[in-house]
Structure formats: C-alpha cells, structure tokens
Amino acid sequence: MSQTKAKFTVIKEHICQMIETGQWQQNAKVPSENELAEQFTVSRMTARRALQELTEQGLLVRSQGAGTFVATFKSQSSLLEIRNIADEIHERGHQHQAEQLTLKPVPVTDEIAILLGVENSDSVFYSEVLHFENNEPIQLEQRFVNSQLVPNYLQQNFAQITPHEYLSNEAPLTEATHEIEAVLAKHHICQLLAIDDSTPCLQVKRRTWSSQGVVSLAILTAPGNKYRLGSHLVLN
Amino acid sequence: MSQTKAKFTVIKEHICQMIETGQWQQNAKVPSENELAEQFTVSRMTARRALQELTEQGLLVRSQGAGTFVATFKSQSSLLEIRNIADEIHERGHQHQAEQLTLKPVPVTDEIAILLGVENSDSVFYSEVLHFENNEPIQLEQRFVNSQLVPNYLQQNFAQITPHEYLSNEAPLTEATHEIEAVLAKHHICQLLAIDDSTPCLQVKRRTWSSQGVVSLAILTAPGNKYRLGSHLVLN
DNA sequence: TACTCAAGCTTGTATATACAACTATTGACA
DNA sequence: TGTCAATAGTTGTATATACAAGCTTGAGTA
Numbered sequence: 074m075s076q077t078k079a080k081f082t083v084i085k086e087h088i089c090q091m092i093e094t095g096q097w098q099q100n101a102k103v104p105s106e107n108e109l110a111e112q113f114t115v116s117r118m119t120a121r122r123a124l125q126e127l128t129e130q131g132l133l134v135r136s137q138g139a140g141t142f143v144a145t146f147k148s149q150s151s152l153l154e155i156r157n158i159a160d161e162i163h164e165r166g167h168q169h170q171a172e173q174l175t176l177k178p179v180p181v182t183d184e185i186a187i188l189l190g191v192e193n194s195d196s197v198f199y200s201e202v203l204h205f206e207n208n209e210p211i212q213l214e215q216r217f218v219n220s221q222l223v224p225n226y227l228q229q230n231f232a233q234i235t236p237h238e239y240l241s242n243e244a245p246l247t248e249a250t251h252e253i254e255a256v257l258a259k260h261h262i263c264q265l266l267a268i269d270d271s272t273p274c275l276q277v278k279r280r281t282w283s284s285q286g287v288v289s290l291a292i293l294t295a296p297g298n299k300y301r302l303g304s305h306l307v308l309n
Numbered sequence: 310m311s312q313t314k315a316k317f318t319v320i321k322e323h324i325c326q327m328i329e330t331g332q333w334q335q336n337a338k339v340p341s342e343n344e345l346a347e348q349f350t351v352s353r354m355t356a357r358r359a360l361q362e363l364t365e366q367g368l369l370v371r372s373q374g375a376g377t378f379v380a381t382f383k384s385q386s387s388l389l390e391i392r393n394i395a396d397e398i399h400e401r402g403h404q405h406q407a408e409q410l411t412l413k414p415v416p417v418t419d420e421i422a423i424l425l426g427v428e429n430s431d432s433v434f435y436s437e438v439l440h441f442e443n444n445e446p447i448q449l450e451q452r453f454v455n456s457q458l459v460p461n462y463l464q465q466n467f468a469q470i471t472p473h474e475y476l477s478n479e480a481p482l483t484e485a486t487h488e489i490e491a492v493l494a495k496h497h498i499c500q501l502l503a504i505d506d507s508t509p510c511l512q513v514k515r516r517t518w519s520s521q522g523v524v525s526l527a528i529l530t531a532p533g534n535k536y537r538l539g540s541h542l543v544l545n
Numbered sequence: 546t547a548c549t550c551a552a553g554c555t556t557g558t559a560t561a562t563a564c565a566a567c568t569a570t571t572g573a574c575a
Numbered sequence: 576t577g578t579c580a581a582t583a584g585t586t587g588t589a590t591a592t593a594c595a596a597g598c599t600t601g602a603g604t605a
Contacts, residue, residue, distance in 0.1 A: 316559075317558080351560085352561065353561085353562095354559075354561085372567085373567050374567030374568035375568050375569075
C-alpha cells in the first residue's frame with residue numbers, strides 16, 4: 074500500500090478534480106457516502122474518510138441528515154481569513170465600493186516573476202482593486218496572476234471578469250503564506266488612499282498554492298486598519 | 310449521543326489534560342491505540358480516532374511502527390509560525406540575544422485587561438524581550454500574562470523564569486489570532502530599536518487561548534523585517 | 546389549501562475484524 | 576563480541592455491520 078495509492082486518496086483526488094474543473098459548482102451536492110462507496114467499489118467508511126478529510130481541508134461542508142456539499146467561499150473561514158475580511162467589508166451594508174479593473178497583462182519585477190514561477194513576464198495578468206469604507210479609501214489590492222495556471226475559461230474571458238469574481242472562482246486554497254511588512258507607500262498610491270506620504274502602511278504579500286493557479290497579491294492598507302489573521306480553529 | 314459526550318472526545322480530553330498538566334512531557338510516549346482502547350473500554354478504532362484528531366491538531370506526533378508521542382515545540386509548525394520564527398532567529402548561529410527581564414506585575418490598559426480577561430490589573434505579569442540580529446535590535450516583544458491562568462509552578466517561580474522559557478512551557482496552543490497594524494512607535498521604543506521616530510513599524514497583537522493561560526503579546530519590528538505567517542498546511 | 550407526521554435518506558458514532566507496513570527489540574548465530 | 580534475522584508491537588488501511596441523530600420529502604389529514 075506504499076506503492077499504490079490508498080483508496081480514499083483516489084476518491085479525494087476525484088472529488089478535488091470535479092471541484093477544480095468546475096463540474097461541481099459551489100453549494101453543489103456531493104454524492105453521498107453510500108453512492109461514492111458503490112461508485113468506487115469500496116466500503117462506506119472508506120468513502121466517508123475521503124469526504125471527511127476534504128471537509129477538514131475546507132473543500133466540502135457536511136450536514137448530518139442533509140448531505141455533503143461543495144464549500145462556499147464563505148465556508149472556508151479557517152484558512153482564508155483575509156478573503157473573509159474583504160468579504161465582510163463587502164457585505165457590511167454595501168459601504169464598500171471597488172473600482173474594478175479588468176485583468177490585463179503587465180511586466181513584473183523579478184521577485185514577483187519568481188514567486189509566480191514564470192520566466193516570461195508578459196504572461197502575468199495584473200489587476201487593482203481599491204476598497205472603500207464610509208466613502209474612505211482604505212485598501213489597495215494589487216493582484217498578479219500567472220496566466221498559464223489560470224483555468225481556461227478564465228483565460229478566455231479574463232477581460233470581462235472582475236478581480237472579485239476571479240477570486241470567487243479560484244480553486245479552493247489549502248495553503249497560503251502572508252508576508253507582512255510596514256512600509257511607506259509610493260506617492261501615487263498614497264494619493265489613491267488619500268493619505269500623507271509619511272503615513273505608515275501595511276504591505277501584505279500573499280502567496281497561495283493550488284492545483285489551478287498561483288496568485289500573488291499585495292495589499293496596502295491605510296493606518297488604523299488592522300489586519301486580522303486567525304489560525305486554524307480547532308475545538309475539542 | 311447529543312447530550313452525552315462522544316467516547317472519543319472523553320479520550321481526547323484526557324490526553325489534553327495529561328499534556329497540559331505536564332504529566333506527559335514533550336516527546337513522551339503516549340499509550341498505544343490498544344492500550345487506550347483497553348483503558349477506556351472502547352474499540353481500537355475509537356481510541357485511534359482520538360489520537361488521530363489530536364495529531365491533526367498538532368498536539369501529538371505519530372510514527373508507524375514506533376508509536377504516538379507528545380509533540381515538540383518544533384513539531385507544531387503549522388499553527389505557531391511566529392514562535393517558530395522567533396526560534397529560528399534564536400537558533401541561527403546564536404546571533405540573537407535577548408535582554409531577558411523577569412516577569413513582573415504591572416498595571417495595564419483597559420484593552421489589554423479585556424483581552425486577558427482580568428478585572429484587577431495588578432494580576433497581570435509583564436515582560437519585555439529585545440531581539441538582536443547581527444548586533445542590531447530588530448524586535449521588541451511585550452508580553453502580558455494573566456497570572457491566574459498561568460500554571461502554578463510558573464507562578465511560584467516566575468521571577469526566575471525567562472520569557473522564552475515561559476513560552477516553551479506554555480500549553481500547546483490550538484488557536485491564535487494576530488492583529489497586525491502599521492504604526493509609528495513611541496519614542497522610547499524607537500530608541501531601544503535604534504530607529505528614527507518616523508520609521509514605520511509593525512505592531513502585532515497576538516492573542517491565544519489555551520486551557521492553561523491566556524497570553525497576549527505585542528511585537529514591534531523594525532522596518533525591513535518581514536512578518537511571515539503560514540496557514541495550515543494540508544496535503545492530499 | 547395548509548398542516549402534521551412518518552418514512553426514507555444522510556451523516557455521526559461505535560464496534561469487531563483482518564491484514565499491511567513499519568519499528569524496535571530480542572535472541573541466535575558467526 | 577558483533578551481526579543479522581525473527582518477532583512482537585505499533586500505526587495505517589479497509590471492510591462489514593449496527594444503531595443514533597438529523598434533514599427532506601411526500602402522503603395523508605384537517
């Protein structure tokens with residue numbers, strides 16, 4: 074069993090693939106334990122294990138009596154606090170407005186090219202989102218996307234897709250690192266954020282791995298805006 | 310089964326208690342699945358589940374053929390990146406020096422009192438650690454400890470215990486939030502860090518829950534020092 | 546029509562069993 | 576004494592089974 078893959082792993086990979094290729098959309102019902110057991114010719118407990126581990130990873134959501142479903146953006150709270158906070162702001166009385174620019178190819182610095190794992194810099198897409206709260210600009214997001222790793226349908230339609238939509242369609246993320254630094258922002262960014270050039274800002278470099286795309290984004294927040302991160306919540 | 314606790318939960322709680330009270334030290338061997346099954350009069354699979362979930366939470370480490378062991382500080386990488394980074398610095402050629410002050414009771418602000426869950430502010434212990442790298446001060450840690458929630462042996466000997474030792478003896482943490490803010494540090498802190506008063510700094514407020522003690526600490530880092538956070542690593 | 550409730554499906558817990566894979570120790574042999 | 580192989584013990588995977596607990600649906604009733 075060391076050479077050949079474990080059975081529950083095969084099921085997990087199948088489910089991951091269905092989600093990542095978009096064949097199973099958000100909130101879609103996943104086959105029940107018994108159905109999966111029959112489909113893969115395994116016992117219910119083996120199928121159950123696959124579902125359970127993917128649930129722990131945040132890809133699925135289970136409800137006793139109801140069934141198993143593909144997790145929503147919202148459901149993946151433990152791993153993606155940042156995205157959730159952005160969403161919170163978005164939902165809090167619609168006080169948030171974003172100047173949504175379409176993704177467009179740009180040249181990037183060597184560092185970002187390495188982070189994205191690209192050689193040729195013109196295969197990188199870029200977008201900016203300016204977040205408002207109480208009509209005050211509080212956050213500027215700069216997103217760099219390795220176009221080769223973006224799902225095909227997004228590549229084809231990238232011009233019509235807003236960054237927020239892109240993030241929503243992004244493959245479920247199971248890993249991410251955040252590199253946070255205190256900096257003085259460049260002049261034109263300070264102007265966007267309507268702050269003095271000497272105001273200390275947070276710069277967050279976020280790096281994610283997923284089987285579909287590697288996304289790196291930088292966020293600059295105005296002072297007073299706290300950046301909250303929750304580690305994995307585990308209850309007994 | 311909704312009213313009464315599930316059997317595997319009882320076993321988990323027992324193991325947690327043994328670890329938190331120090332009866333099972335780091336790297337100590339935990340009873341095997343069969344032993345636990347016999348001890349709690351459950352099946353091996355039930356005992357196994359308890360061990361497995363605690364392993365996922367980072368409290369235990371399992372090795373096929375060898376057994377199950379209490380996790381080391383080092384092993385809990387996924388949840389405690391900050392502590393690990395501090396440790397990294399500590400180990401990297403011993404370039405790190407800390408001015409270790411003993412824990413001492415101090416009055417605190419209302420905010421910290423609330424965070425620590427105390428009414429009377431003089432039950433809060435305080436310590437400062439200044440971190441060096443290449444003989445340059447890079448980080449000042451301010452730690453606030455709710456003395457009531459600190460293990461007894463620490464309370465009795467707090468005067469002899471360095472903050473680093475305290476953290477090492479701290480109960481395994483399963484939850485933590487980090488509130489990060491870009492600020493201008495106060496003058497006396499800037500002097501400690503040997504930076505200009507106008508230099509943007511990171512202020513990290515860390516809040517942890519454990520059954521033993523609640524520790525809240527603020528870290529101010531000098532610019533250029535990045536604050537790295539890794540989310541829970543989940544592999545298929 | 547609107548409401549109730551029971552049946553059926555789904556997930557949650559628990560057990561008993563079997564074998565595979567790996568480790569560490571023990572003991573026989575050179 | 577040193578080496579190696581057998582052995583016992585441990586975790587990992589997988590199955591079959593049973594019942595508990597919660598949701599959904601639809602038939603039947605008021």
